[in-house]
Amino acid sequence: MAAETDVAGHPVDEALEADDAAIRTRGLSKRYGRVRAVDGLDLTVPRGSLFGFLGPNGAGKSTTIRMLTGLVRPTAGEASVLGVPVARRLTLGGRVGALVEQPAFYAHLSAWQNLSLLASLSGPTARKRLEEVLAVVGLTAVARRRVGTYSHGMRQRLGIAQALVPRPELLILDEPASGLDPEGMAEVRELLTSLRDDGLTIFLSSHMLAEVEQTCTHVAVVARGQVVAQGETGGMLRGAAPGTRFVVDDPGRALEVLAAAEPPAIEAEAVDERTVEARAKGRDAAELNAILVRGGVRVSEVTPVRRTLESFYLETVSNAVEEAAGTAGTSGRAGA
Amino acid sequence: MRLAPLRAELTKLYRQRITYASFVVVLALVGLVTWGSHHEARHLDVSQRVGSEFVVAGRTITALFVARAVMEVALVVLVPMLIAVVVGALIAGERQNGTLRTLLTRPQPRLRVLAAKLLTGWSFAASVTVFLGLSALAIGQLVFGWGDLVIFDGGLTVLDPHTGLMRVAEGYALAVASMCSVAALALMMSAIFDNSMAAAGLTVAVLIVMGIVGQMPYFEHVKPYLLTAHLRVYSEMFAATVDRAAVLTSAGYLAAYTALTTAVAMIVFDRRDVTC
Structure with missing residues (x-):
């Protein structure tokens, strides 16, 4: 089998092809009517990695995350999480924690009640565990307050907390630092790094390229519903x-x-x-x-x-868009 | 773990204000009906109601009478509307505020989550109906005292307190079944629509349309198949002689409507993508 390459022709890190991937998708696709939100997405997330999932708005990141978490059914292709096909993801129990888009909670309940209620759906959870995660995200002091009174940053941290409660092996986070102030972002960065050091695999989508460059061991860039580059962050920046x-x-x-x-x-x-x-x-x-x-x-x-992730990202996305425009132009001529 | 979704749904329902506001509204209605009856009792002309000259000795209005009377004013519009609002939000409301995606990323089968929501909807329908009956009995007892149940059914039938209480209890049991079928309809609308007010509004609209159709002579042949023709099955318990066959037929239609709307809700909820 030919080695997989990114859009710039660089070979994809071979470690990504290992069998013990935390997430693996092959030809994953999702159509909404005539719109292809995700179009044959091939993605491999190594276990133990802190994986940045990048792409412009509308590239298919959120739809991919929704398919991985069972919120949306794929139209075609395969996806597995921790070696289990997404269709049977319920057998994973609490091994996967997720925060999909903006964290949403029951505003009339306190943070403690929300966590307790959501945790009960993943399995029996000790009171001590709830206290631990609230301490990790710095919400202990306000745990009894109604979530309706929380700021955006507090909700964001509670979102991470609810994903952490069942002690997952894989954490899927969609824009976890969105809307946070610089201190909040630094806290989330430190938290994610320490979780990765504890052995968790973290898959996060983000637009904050500087944050991703600082924290993520691996990245993938998605454009027009397809992965156009993926590999180790350092390797990709050095390889170019x-x-x-x-x-x-x-x-x-x-x-x-x-x-x-x-x-x-x-x-x-x-x-x-x-x-x-x-x-x-x-x-x-x-x-x-x-x-x-x-x-x-x-x-x-x-x-x-100096090559930054931002310059790499912009170049990669721009190439992908140009390539797609070229293909569309060629097909247009062929059809004429 | 299997019961966790049900516990979660009940926790959410019975910790929100709208649930208790519903009970307060029902209580207020019972108070108003009792107050009105109290004043009306002085002028009650039984002879007009039975269509002949008649002499009645003793109380015609008792706690049992109030419990019966509030059914007619509350279970036709108010309680179904409250059920439509509360149950209509169980899925659509969660979809609207984003909590549905938080909920459905838990390792729970969607159909179990739906079953929990249905049972929660039924618990609300049952509790608000039972609350209506109990509060009517309690307030009626305070204002009018205990006594026979007088039934105006073309003629006048007086049931002793024990028989009257049994009839009221059976009537409310049937009312619970009726209101549960309304809850199932509201849950189906909630699974289909993204907006909780749309789900509630359409539930009420369906009931109103069915009610209007049922009143029109042209649709006489359709009437027996309409949900609204069977929602008042409880009134059978307040005839001089109870037609058990008619009760069973109506109960069958209620069960069929409940099964149908639940099946649609299951298909939609299980297959629908969560995109908001």
């Missing part, structure tokens, strides 16, 4: 060709020189009237600089561009 910015006397000439260089091909673009950014696999900044100088371009400054 690093960029270098050159301040030059003639950016137009610089682009011509770089375009005319011997293979491997160099990707280059003008950033402003004095700067070009270039990247090529297997070529470092010194080599690119030498090509420019040999071509008669005066280089006055060379700056390596």
